[in-house]
Amino acid sequence: MKISILQKILVVMLIVAVLPLISLGFLAVNDEKAVGMSAAEDARILGDSTLKSARYALENLGEDMIEQKAKDVSKQCEIYLQAHPEMTISELQADTEFQKITVQKVGETGYTYLYEKDPATIRFHPDSELVDVPMSDFKDQFPAWWGIIRPTLSGLTICGYYDWESSSGEVSEKFAYMTPVEGTPYVIAATTYISEFSEPVNKIETKVQSEIDNTINEIKVSTESVSTQNTILLMTLITIFIVIIVSYFFASTLTSPIKRLTSVADRVSMGDMEDTDIDIESEDEIGELADSFKRMIVSVKYYMSKVKDQDDDESDE
Structure with a gap:
């Protein structure tokens, strides 16, 4: 079964986010205050894990794009x-x-x-x-x-x-x-x-860390005013929300132009040169990959027309 980049990132992020929270549930019975503080620190670790996973996914995509180039x-x-x-x-x-x-x-x-x-x-x-x-x-x-x-x-x-x-x-x-x-x-x-x-990750890292700091402060306040169970539930929902937003942001900016390039490449490979215009305007490696596809399509069209002209000349003879 084919799994998209978006699905892969979401699954990895959710696993990384949820497993530590399950461990916190067992600690809640023994020490509510300790669990609250651990939850606050764990939120920071989860944020770091999210960024590391996103960086890893982008570097893998970078390898694929260098290969394709x-x-x-x-x-x-x-x-x-x-x-x-x-x-x-x-x-x-x-x-x-x-x-x-x-x-x-x-x-x-x-x-x-x-x-x-x-x-x-x-x-x-x-x-x-x-x-x-x-x-x-x-x-x-x-x-x-x-x-x-x-x-x-x-x-x-x-x-x-x-x-x-x-x-x-x-x-x-x-x-x-x-x-x-x-x-x-x-x-x-x-x-x-x-x-x-991985530069896009670095650019938003400060913003994400700021959001995580705000989340940690909210968790600390919640730990003092509500039960530990409610605090863990709140933290889980907030963390999963952050993970989904960050994962979707990265995956959606990558998959759309790649799907378009894949569709064009499939048509060219079957000799169908109709609807091969590539309207991807991106100031990054995906844009360069699109430019490379454009040059390749121009070359293929040129040599297809050259072969056709030669065939026509031979048939006239």
Whole structure:
């Protein structure tokens, strides 16, 4: 049975929220005051758990989007190279259209790049100083990165995490997905700092923590004025409400455009180029994924028309 992102997040959040509250019910018989204070502190822990779970879900989605970006760019390169089989690597490097295909943005700071398997050399990269540089030059400085790169030289598709030092000297974790360009000696890599995808969680964390602090104060007041059982019930309802709102907010902003892209991709895969307009306007990775789909659809339409024209010419002969 297919389970949506919204359902997954709701189930995880509710489990995380409800289980600690059940434990509090057993403590209520022994010490009402202690239970009240524990409930207040538990509400804070539940808030932290909610944010951590949301961050984890977004990072997983980020991995999927990086993977899709690498596959899309790889397919675009494959189509372009099939249409220009006579071009050498030097001619390709001088071709601005092919440069735009191989080097695309991923998130705010990430990008795609192309390297040749044999020799293991970067051929297209947003940093021009790295073009035509052997990748083995970095294996000692970034061993985890080289550990991901090395299996791809034999044609494997690989993904993984590694630490990378930015231009400012800060070392942060990145995620990369490498996939070969079919029928060529090239590999496309897509990479960016994974923390970019959890940025929405960071932006609302202060607001959520403020709401949790207010909830804790209400619980403390309720503990002094009503029975422990009523306090736990109130806390459960408030916590579940917060969990549902936060979970629904994250899931709904992600699933709608993804469903639209999936529908368009299904039609394109069956050769149906009608109603393939993508009207997703989003200043984030989903927007970039939509732009990639648009470019892919334009390429497919172009080559379908080219094949049709060739067939018509042959039939006229």
